Amino acid sequence: MEEILNPEVKNNVALHNKKISGELLEQKLEYLKKKEPEFYQLYMGAGIADSFVKMCELMRITLTENQRFVFFLDYDYMLDRASGYRFGNLTPDYRILLTQGLRSMRYGKEKKGEKFCEDYNKIIEGLCRLVNRIIEKLGGEEEEKTEWFQRILEDPAEHFDEAIQRILFVNQMLWQTDHYLVGLGAVDAILYPYYQEDIASGYMSEEKARECLKDFLKTLHQYYWYKSSMLMGDTGQILVLGGTDEDGNYRHNKLTVMLIEIVRELQLPDPKILLRVNRKTPVELLTLALETIATGVGSPLISNDEVIIPALTAFGIPRKDALQYTVSACWEPLIGGRSVSLNNMTTINFMRSLENLFRREQLSRITDFESLVETYLVYLGRNLNAVKRVVRNAQFQYDPVLSMFIEGCRERKKDVSQGGAYYFHAGVTSVALGNVVDSLLNMKELVFDTGKYSLFDVKRMMITDYREEERLLRFLKNRKRQYGTENPEALKLTDRIMRHVTKETEGFRTEYGGRLKFGLSAPTYIDAAKDSFASFDGRHAGEPFAVHISNETSESYTEIINFAADLDYMDNRFNGNVIDFMVNPDFLRNHLAQFAAMLQVGIEKGIFQLQMNVVSSHTLIQAKKNPEDFPHLIVRVWGFSAFFNELPDDYKNMLIERALRNEGKGTAMV
Amino acid sequence: MEENSVIIRKWLENQCDKKYWSDYLQTYHYSTIAIYGCGELGKYMARDLKDTPVKVSCFIDQKAEALRNVMGIPVLTLKDFLSRQNGTDAIIVSVLRADRDILEQVCREDEKMPVMSLRDMIYEL
Numbered sequence: 105m106e107e108i109l110n111p112e113v114k115n116n117v118a119l120h121n122k123k124i125s126g127e128l129l130e131q132k133l134e135y136l137k138k139k140e141p142e143f144y145q146l147y148m149g150a151g152i153a154d155s156f157v158k159m160c161e162l163m164r165i166t167l168t169e170n171q172r173f174v175f176f177l178d179y180d181y182m183l184d185r186a187s188g189y190r191f192g193n194l195t196p197d198y199r200i201l202l203t204q205g206l207r208s209m210r211y212g213k214e215k216k217g218e219k220f221c222e223d224y225n226k227i228i229e230g231l232c233r234l235v236n237r238i239i240e241k242l243g244g245e246e247e248e249k250t251e252w253f254q255r256i257l258e259d260p261a262e263h264f265d266e267a268i269q270r271i272l273f274v275n276q277m278l279w280q281t282d283h284y285l286v287g288l289g290a291v292d293a294i295l296y297p298y299y300q301e302d303i304a305s306g307y308m309s310e311e312k313a314r315e316c317l318k319d320f321l322k323t324l325h326q327y328y329w330y331k332s333s334m335l336m337g338d339t340g341q342i343l344v345l346g347g348t349d350e351d352g353n354y355r356h357n358k359l360t361v362m363l364i365e366i367v368r369e370l371q372l373p374d375p376k377i378l379l380r381v382n383r384k385t386p387v388e389l390l391t392l393a394l395e396t397i398a399t400g401v402g403s404p405l406i407s408n409d410e411v412i413i414p415a416l417t418a419f420g421i422p423r424k425d426a427l428q429y430t431v432s433a434c435w436e437p438l439i440g441g442r443s444v445s446l447n448n449m450t451t452i453n454f455m456r457s458l459e460n461l462f463r464r465e466q467l468s469r470i471t472d473f474e475s476l477v478e479t480y481l482v483y484l485g486r487n488l489n490a491v492k493r494v495v496r497n498a499q500f501q502y503d504p505v506l507s508m509f510i511e512g513c514r515e516r517k518k519d520v521s522q523g524g525a526y527y528f529h530a531g532v533t534s535v536a537l538g539n540v541v542d543s544l545l546n547m548k549e550l551v552f553d554t555g556k557y558s559l560f561d562v563k564r565m566m567i568t569d570y571r572e573e574e575r576l577l578r579f580l581k582n583r584k585r586q587y588g589t590e591n592p593e594a595l596k597l598t599d600r601i602m603r604h605v606t607k608e609t610e611g612f613r614t615e616y617g618g619r620l621k622f623g624l625s626a627p628t629y630i631d632a633a634k635d636s637f638a639s640f641d642g643r644h645a646g647e648p649f650a651v652h653i654s655n656e657t658s659e660s661y662t663e664i665i666n667f668a669a670d671l672d673y674m675d676n677r678f679n680g681n682v683i684d685f686m687v688n689p690d691f692l693r694n695h696l697a698q699f700a701a702m703l704q705v706g707i708e709k710g711i712f713q714l715q716m717n718v719v720s721s722h723t724l725i726q727a728k729k730n731p732e733d734f735p736h737l738i739v740r741v742w743g744f745s746a747f748f749n750e751l752p753d754d755y756k757n758m759l760i761e762r763a764l765r766n767e768g769k770g771t772a773m774v
Numbered sequence: 775m776e777e778n779s780v781i782i783r784k785w786l787e788n789q790c791d792k793k794y795w796s797d798y799l800q801t802y803h804y805s806t807i808a809i810y811g812c813g814e815l816g817k818y819m820a821r822d823l824k825d826t827p828v829k830v831s832c833f834i835d836q837k838a839e840a841l842r843n844v845m846g847i848p849v850l851t852l853k854d855f856l857s858r859q860n861g862t863d864a865i866i867v868s869v870l871r872a873d874r875d876i877l878e879q880v881c882r883e884d885e886k887m888p889v890m891s892l893r894d895m896i897y898e899l
Contacts, residue, residue: 456894463877464802464864464888490897497787560885567881729830 116329116751120336123329132180139295143181153223153230153504155183155215156281163280165241172265172319174238174249175272177280177327184282189498192333193340193432193448195287196278196440196509197548198271198436205258206231209508211517218469220519223504232257239735250526264298264308268320272588274509275324281505284333285340286435288324288375289440292345293361298487299359306675310358316364324375330376333433333629335755337746340433340607344440344567348409348427351501354384358633361392367403368396373738373745378431383708388701389506401738402745405435405682405715408707412437415678415737419621421527434743435625435713436531436679442511444520445618448677450494451628452605455536455649457483457544459637462566465474473548476559477597481604488608495530495612495620519674523616526558530618531679534627535603536633538587538650541597542641543585548593562640569638569645580642588655588664606675623679624671625652625713627742630754652684652715656765661685662702681712682743686759689718719762724748728756777870777893781815784896793899795819796826802888804863808836810876811869812844815892820845821866831862856884861888864888866895 122128136144145161146155159181166176200209206228235253242250261267271288278286294470302308308316324341327657331339345363346356360379367377379393393404416426416437430440461483470476498523507513509527518524550556557576565673570577574641586594605622626632629649638645653668668683692699706714717740727734729749737748739759748756788794797860799807805828809816812833832847835841841849850858854864865880865887868874873891880889 460890460894463881464890466803466863466886467887468886486898489899492893493897502862563881567878 108551111727115338120329120332129184132182135180140180147183151595152183152502153221155224157226157230157233159183159280160234160237163234164706165238165747167241169322172316173269173272174242175276175323177276177330179330182280182282184568186467188437189446189500190282190284191444191446191500191503191506192284193446194283194285194444194506194510195289195344195430195432195438195440196274196506196696197511198289198509199441200509200511201256201270201274202261202267202294204260204398206235206256207258209514211514215517218517220504220507220517220524221710224508227504227508236747258381261298264302264313265316267298267318269297272320272323273285277505279331283339285505286331287340287430287433287438287440288343289430290345290347290428291343291677292357292363293347294359296357296359299357311378313359314362314366315520317362318370321363321370321372321375325372328374335746336643336743336750337373337528337744338433338627338742339374340745342378342431342433343375344378344380344407344430344552345554346389347404347406348380348382348413350427352384352434353387354381356385356389360760361389364396364404367400371399371401371736371738371748373402373499376402376745378407378435379404380407380409380429381703381707382409383704385707387700387704390703391696392586393560394692394699394703396615396694397623398689398696398718400689400718400739401569402715402717402740405713405743406703407431407435407437410675410707411712415673418674419619419676419678427524431680434627435535435682437678439527441509442525443527443529444506444510444525445527445529445531446498447621448500448533448627449530450491450532451560451626451632452487452491452532453516453532453536453624453628453632454534454540454601455633455636455639456488458540458639459566460486461564463560463597467563470559473544476547476552477544477600477651481601484604488605491532492609492612492620495532495614498530499537499612528614528616528618530614530620531623532620532626533627534622534624535682536636536649537601537624538585538653538655539596539639539641539643540601541594542585543639544579544597545593546640547578547589562712566637566639573768577642577644580640582642584657585641585655586652588653588667589658590663590666594700595667599672602671602677606677610676617744619676621676621679623673623677623681624741625680625682625684630758648754651758651762653680654684654686656686656762661699662705665702665706665711666713669706672711673712675715678712680743683711683714683715684740685716686762687716687718688720688763688767692716692718715743717759717762719763721757721760721767721769722761724756724760728753728760776896781870781892781896782818785818785863788899794821794826795899796828798827798895798899799823799864804828804865804878804888806860806862808832808834808850808862808865809887810852810865810867812841812849813868816868819844819892820838820847820864831860833891835863848883851882853880856880856887862887864890865890866892866894 148244163178163181209224211221239253252269261270345360349355417423429437432438432447485656502521507520512526513524611618635647727737731749740747740750812835826831835849838849838851863884
């Protein structure tokens with residue numbers, strides 16, 4: 105197991121694969137059984153609080169030389185066997201431990217006998233023991249760090265660097281207890297008071313603050329392979345910067361700028377940034393964001409407060425909280441620190457409903473386009489029943505560790521799994537709406553308007569993957585897609601389908617009364633498509649679906665911006681709606697001012713979110729052929745950045761296809 | 775085998791929630807169905823539909839010649855079934871490991887015959 109303890113380990117992909125396959129867990133259990141039978145017994149049978157205390161006593165403390173901050177994980181003692189749906193994709197409230205010491209968080213003796221309170225106190229006891237062990241390990245040699253940890257026990261954080269250390273400590277404990285996709289939250293806003301005070305008092309220079317932030321991000325990048333969830337790079341370590349204040353003005357500070365500059369300088373895919381913007385965001389900040397994206401680092405993702413805050417408040421979230429929104433791992437708005445809304449519980453696959461229609465329906469009954477769409481919506485409703493079922497049946501694991509860092513739990517004396525947080529809604533993502541809209545519009549033209557084909561012909565093509573219909577396939581593949589353009593029919597149809605999902609889901613409630621929301625972005629555009637039939641937009645069976653809100657066949661970026669801005673994201677349709685651009689690096693660099701202006705217009709008109717892949721097809725093709733020449737090439741996948749070389753081939757191929765299309769070079773099987 | 779047990783769990787869940795195949799199939803206006811596959815799941819389905827408004831006209835199975843009749847229901851090959859049909863509204867595929875191939879095969883032989891997979895339906899009730 106020693107290789108796993110070394111954060112500088114080079115063979116990230118191999119280790120990640122072992123983790124995903126469960127091989128590491130098996131190895132660990134064998135190791136514990138032999139070496140730590142007492143912990144093994146606790147781990148397999150006792151409550152999570154007792155196991156946690158024991159873990160804090162036993163886990164190895166790794167101090168890395170010349171590293172400004174303490175951060176370590178010990179894979180052998182990960183608490184990853186609790187039963188039920190794991191909590192992840194969340195951002196804890198780091199301020200809870202910034203504003204007080206551990207011991208002042210305890211419940212008093214009068215709460216004895218209440219299980220949650222007792223477990224909560226045990227978790228604090230475990231953390232105190234670990235802190236004392238760290239102090240002991242520091243051995244008095246590193247005075248500053250020793251003081252930071254001594255103060256964690258009793259007092260609030262005093263300084264900027266100390267506050268960063270506390271954030272890292274909370275973050276470390278959440279990873280150590282097997283939470284996945286742990287977000288960082290509004291780091292610029294959280295740290296700014298410490299920064300201001302330290303600069304004003306002369307405790308720290310601006311340059312030192314910048315160095316601290318740089319080390320903070322580098323430290324977070326450690327254990328990248330372990331933190332990665334389904335794909336390398338999918339760590340969920342997102343910093344949410346900027347925002348809107350109570351008067352509707354834009355708020356940001358020096359740390360906002362510093363953090364973006366550091367991400368640009370470090371050129372690491374993780375951690376990543378989301379920049380909240382509104383119509384008053386200074387053009388200089390937008391330009392800095394675009395310059396950073398232009399380096400190819402894939403970050404920041406732009407998130408529009410003008411649309412998101414009204415959507416959150418209309419959903420019933422008080423404006424005070426809506427103003428503080430962060431996001432889950434990629435893009436789904438989340439009231440960080442106060443919410444355990446799991447925003448990615450499953451995916452609505454819009455294409456599945458269309459496939460079901462063609463397999464199951466008496467197609468001869470469908471005589472016009474309107475009845476086709478109506479029937480599609482009936483099938484979509486049935487699919488949504490399956491989605492609701494997945495959400496309804498989720499049983500969450502008891503989690504007093506997370507409950508310590510989510511507001512509401514301590515006051516209500518309730519665990520996050522039992523409705524302790526202020527918000528516990530459920531979110532689902534969606535995939536293939538663009539493919540469905542294009543398929544339906546093609547059927548309108550070729551079946552109902554011109555009568556060239558029957559619905560039975562369409563069914564045969566879908567199921568036989570266009571066997572003996574190569575000409576039609578080429579025709580459909582090469583024509584301009586309508587989803588993501590200014591075609592009013594495409595917009596109207598998209599809107600109609602989205603509203604139907606709302607109609608079918610708005611009455612849904614989880615066990616604790618949480619509501620269901622959805623959005624038009626999903627990480628499943630490759631996996632969900634693998635067992636799909638061909639579709640009538642010229643997509644072969646098993647080929648990936650369109651990515652988020654995108655259209656590589658459109659000649660103009662403004663067209664997609666206008667399309668996305670015209671969609672209505674209110675009611676429950678706000679669980680992440682990302683425009684995803686492929687942009688040639690030279691093109692972006694040469695048109696930076698125009699892109700900034702376009703972004704400003706998009707923000708005013710009402711786009712929801714936007715992200716970009718800035719890379720050429722040439723670079724991607726070369727990197728696939730000669731990976732050793734491109735060790736640091738970063739691309740944007742799902743809602744995160746990743747090293748191109750560490751992605752599976754189907755992701756590489758898809759990026760190449762998209763880049764080729766975007767450059768007007770058509771498609772090429774790679 | 776693991777997939778079978780997931781399906782059976784979901785089946786039990788449906789029963790507890792009082793969600794029945796016959797009600798579901800009637801939302802499609804199906805009154806007579808054929809079940810593709812007379813293994814464990816296919817037979818459960820036929821039992822479930824007994825004495826309901828949805829009738830099972832036959833099983834479809836590659837081993838039809840050997841089986842001939844299961845639970846008093848005739849077993850036909852796909853070819854024989856498609857040549858007779860006898861007013862059957864849809865085929866329900868209960869063979870999980872090959873449902874996609876069967877869907878394609880049915881469509882090739884008779885594009886008008888609706889066909890559904892038990893694997894998808896079980897979640898939609």
